[in-house]
Amino acid sequence: MMKEGVIIKITGPVVSAEKMKGSKMYELVRVGNEQLVGEIIRLEGDVATIQVYEETGGVVPGEPVLRTGMPLSIELGPGLLGKIYDGIQRPLELIKIQTGDYIERGGDVPAIERDVKWEFVPTVKKGERVNPGDVVGTVPETKTITHRVLVPPGTAGKLIEIVPKGKYTIVDTIAKIETDGGIKDVQMLQKWPVRIARPYVKKLDPVLPLTTGQRIIDTLFPIAKGGTAAIPGPFGSGKTVMQQSLAKWADADIIVYIGCGERGNEMTDVLREFPELEDPTTGEPLMKRTILIANTSNMPVAARDASVYTGMTIAEYYRDMGYDVALMADSTSRWAEAMREISGRLEEMPGEEGYPAYLASRLADFYERSGRVIVNGKEKAIGSISVIGAVSPPGGDFSEPVTQNTLRIVKVFWALDADLANKRHFPAINWLQSYSLYSDQVKDWWHEEVGTEWEKMRNEAMNLLQKESELEEIVQLVGPDALPESDQIILEGAKIIREDFLMQNAFHKVDAYCPSKKQYEMMRIMLKFNELSLKKVKEGIPAEMIKAMPIRDRLARMSTIPDAEYQKHFEEIEKDMESQFKRIGE
Numbered sequence: 001m002m003k004e005g006v007i008i009k010i011t012g013p014v015v016s017a018e019k020m021k022g023s024k025m026y027e028l029v030r031v032g033n034e035q036l037v038g039e040i041i042r043l044e045g046d047v048a049t050i051q052v053y054e055e056t057g058g059v060v061p062g063e064p065v066l067r068t069g070m071p072l073s074i075e076l077g078p079g080l081l082g083k084i085y086d087g088i089q090r091p092l093e094l095i096k097i098q099t100g101d102y103i104e105r106g107g108d109v110p111a112i113e114r115d116v117k118w119e120f121v122p123t124v125k126k127g128e129r130v131n132p133g134d135v136v137g138t139v140p141e142t143k144t145i146t147h148r149v150l151v152p153p154g155t156a157g158k159l160i161e162i163v164p165k166g167k168y169t170i171v172d173t174i175a176k177i178e179t180d181g182g183i184k185d186v187q188m189l190q191k192w193p194v195r196i197a198r199p200y201v202k203k204l205d206p207v208l209p210l211t212t213g214q215r216i217i218d219t220l221f222p223i224a225k226g227g228t229a230a231i232p233g234p235f236g237s238g239k240t241v242m243q244q245s246l247a248k249w250a251d252a253d254i255i256v257y258i259g260c261g262e263r264g265n266e267m268t269d270v271l272r273e274f275p276e277l278e279d280p281t282t283g284e285p286l287m288k289r290t291i292l293i294a295n296t297s298n299m300p301v302a303a304r305d306a307s308v309y310t311g312m313t314i315a316e317y318y319r320d321m322g323y324d325v326a327l328m329a330d331s332t333s334r335w336a337e338a339m340r341e342i343s344g345r346l347e348e349m350p351g352e353e354g355y356p357a358y359l360a361s362r363l364a365d366f367y368e369r370s371g372r373v374i375v376n377g378k379e380k381a382i383g384s385i386s387v388i389g390a391v392s393p394p395g396g397d398f399s400e401p402v403t404q405n406t407l408r409i410v411k412v413f414w415a416l417d418a419d420l421a422n423k424r425h426f427p428a429i430n431w432l433q434s435y436s437l438y439s440d441q442v443k444d445w446w447h448e449e450v451g452t453e454w455e456k457m458r459n460e461a462m463n464l465l466q467k468e469s470e471l472e473e474i475v476q477l478v479g480p481d482a483l484p485e486s487d488q489i490i491l492e493g494a495k496i497i498r499e500d501f502l503m504q505n506a507f508h509k510v511d512a513y514c515p516s517k518k519q520y521e522m523m524r525i526m527l528k529f530n531e532l533s534l535k536k537v538k539e540g541i542p543a544e545m546i547k548a549m550p551i552r553d554r555l556a557r558m559s560t561i562p563d564a565e566y567q568k569h570f571e572e573i574e575k576d577m578e579s580q581f582k583r584i585g586e
């Protein structure tokens with residue numbers, strides 16, 4: 001029997017109810033006559049304070065609150081891929097995001113279809129002993145993703161029944177396990193409380209890069225599989241474009257994209273584009289590896305909080321199957337603002353700039369759910385969750401609490417810069433401010449898989465850019481012509497790196513994604529130009545003459561040479577460059 005409380009007060013998304021003694025923190029409740037979805041966030045005596053994930057307009061004191069006895073949980077199983085959900089995992093349709101008319105309040109649509117039959121192939125035999133995380137069978141969820149049906153966390157014992165290969169729905173019982181606590185039916189459908197991190201065996205060092213096809217990221221400020229990164233930047237600096245580029249091109253098996261508190265049309269852009277784009281590694285439509293959580297600016301504010309946990313739990317579920325998952329949240333600032341609003345309604349003691357004192361720990365707990373781990377199960381598979389959070393500091397001021405607290409947690413900082421964006425240097429990642437703490441850890445991968453000079457080249461490029469910024473101060477004072485010839489060459493070398501390597505057009509068919517090897521070769525040839533230039537200048541060739549070399553144009557066009565042909569072209573460009581340098585000054 002569900003117990004009932006009574007509403008005594010409604011303030012926006014926060015509702016208080018009495019006669020709630022015995023309920024638990026974070027218990028899921030249904031609020032009012034329309035049974036809106038809410039979660040208990042404070043308990044005092046028999047009064048519960050509830051954050052409601054749906055519009056509370058029209059709800060009045062005296063209406064009932066139903067207790068469910070369960071924490072806010074989501075559904076996990078085959079059928080998640082390609083779906084679009086709101087913050088509490090109700091399926092959304094593209095058209096409804098566009099019109100802003102989402103879902104009926106109090107609606108109870110199942111997150112995953114109950115009537116679809118999946119081809120289940122058992123991988124264990126009757127009589128075997130199974131433990132949490134063991135694979136009992138597989139389902140081809142998409143062409144490239146095999147869904148592994150796992151023994152749920154907390155369940156262990158003898159397998160006393162397993163269905164034969166065949167077609168089953170997610171609610172059919174596919175196995176029975178005799179546990180110490182009795183016989184447990186296993187279905188493909190599982191539930192998990194979103195606020196609790198799913199267990200794993202052990203965290204591993206993040207030694208593999210999550211390649212993204214974005215040159216400034218992969219080459220200068222790499223993120224690792226299982227790593228964390230933040231993209232702070234003012235309005236219009238390119239956070240969303242970058243998040244979407246990562247969602248498109250990162251070499252993860254699964255993408256979870258959380259649109260949190262941002263405009264709805266940005267989500268619809270994703271939805272229009274993704275089904276048409278191909279995954280560069282599998283050739284499949286990108287949407288098939290993607291799950292979108294849409295909690296746009298005009299949806300109820302409390303649901304932003306739920307949306308990040310919902311997204312993370314889905315990410316963990318696929319990680320537990322041994323997949324590499326990348327999760328993007330755009331923007332974590334809107335989530336923090338939701339925390340601030342709810343905290344204000346609760347009349348909690350405000351911390352910095354009105355954010356609750358627990359802002360830092362909430363952010364830390366969220367990012368802590370990332371990582372490359374050995375998952376449960378006898379296969380000892382490895383899975384990972386990489387987390388990339390956009391941060392939108394008001395006015396682009398990075399000293400504000402959300403940016404500062406995030407930077408204390410994440411290991412990669414891609415600082416977006418309004419000046420660069422205004423100059424239309426995209427991605428507007430400031431190369432002097434940004435950093436990655438993974439470059440040391442991923443260098444072996446680069447050296448083994450791509451080229452042995454990666455670290456050396458990376459340092460050289462960073463040095464050039466650093467020297468450029470020092471020289472620029474002098475140029476401001478005395479003008480460029482007063483610089484020694486060799487310094488003019490350094491400026492030229494840095495300019496090539498900036499304009500022809502770091503700049504990358506997210507909307508260009510070829511340039512949007514740059515394979516690792518192509519990045520490496522571009523960098524190598526550009527640095528070689530710089531090296532040959534310095535040599536010539538030492539031999540007395542004027543910098544002016546070097547800057548006017550026709551090869552400069554060819555370097556500038558390297559990024560747009562299609563992936564299939566670039567190797568051949570680059571060889572030619574390199575030869576041409578060498579012969580131009582040989583002839584110069586003759």
Ligand SMILES: Nc1ncnc2c1ncn2[C@@H]1O[C@H](COP(=O)(O)OP(=O)(O)O)[C@@H](O)[C@H]1O
Pocket residue numbers: 233234235236237238239240241242426427428504505506507
């Ligand atoms: N990599 C890029 N290539 C080309 N244009 C870009 C790129 N990044 C950003 N832009 C331009 O900047 C605009 C604003 O970017 P957006 O991601 O919406 O900013 P934010 O989310 O930070 O407010 C985009 O509409 C686009 O015109």
Ligand SMILES: [Mg+2]
Pocket residue numbers: 239240241262
């Ligand atoms: Mg944006």
